[in-house]
Amino acid sequence: QKEVEQNSGPLSVPEGAIASLNCTYSDRGSQSFFWYRQYSGKSPELIMFIYSNGDKEDGRFTAQLNKASQYVSLLIRDSQPSDSATYLCAVLSGGYNKLIFGAGTRLAVHP
């Protein structure tokens, strides 16, 4: 079992819709969770981090965390073509200061 799992996609949504990206992780000791956006050929860019169960909102982005289910998600409201990218879920390895990345979900927002 991979430590951090994401559906590779592509996830295709129309412009203006809500995009929902999901991630599961195996380490129950993990406390910190991150979403990064990576455009093709570029390095990842931090979008959001979440530490506590529940929702955290930042503009059009909402991160949701459910530690009991070992599940973290990212919602993108009012999706724009510029949101088309690969979204990487990262989990801070319990007890260590390093991130474990999922393989990423490719999002395509079409006009």
Add this chain to the structure above:
Amino acid sequence: GAVVSQHPSWVICKSGTSVKIECRSLDFQATTMFWYRQFPKQSLMLMATSNEGSKATYEQGVEKDKFLINHASLTLSTLTVTSAHPEDSSFYICSASRGSGRRSYEQYFGPGTRLTVT
């Protein structure tokens, strides 16, 4: 704030030569720097973690004698790929973390260095 630079952005070298990649935190002091490698259509794989003034901690399967990491200051880390081979061709990305407590886990990435070994 939290800008990380890398140099060079791309490099082509011949098999058997060595290549040095620099990673700098421009507007903050990085307590820890990380080096990743990313092959096409794959996720980031952590190669090593380095703290200023200490030896780097390498991930399992990463050859420390081949990938030399030096973290000389709180703003500079270097990765040297020694005796490069075509299979070392990849996208190398560094990141840096700052702050204390929980925020020390937030990593900010450099723009990456694309290495092609011919």
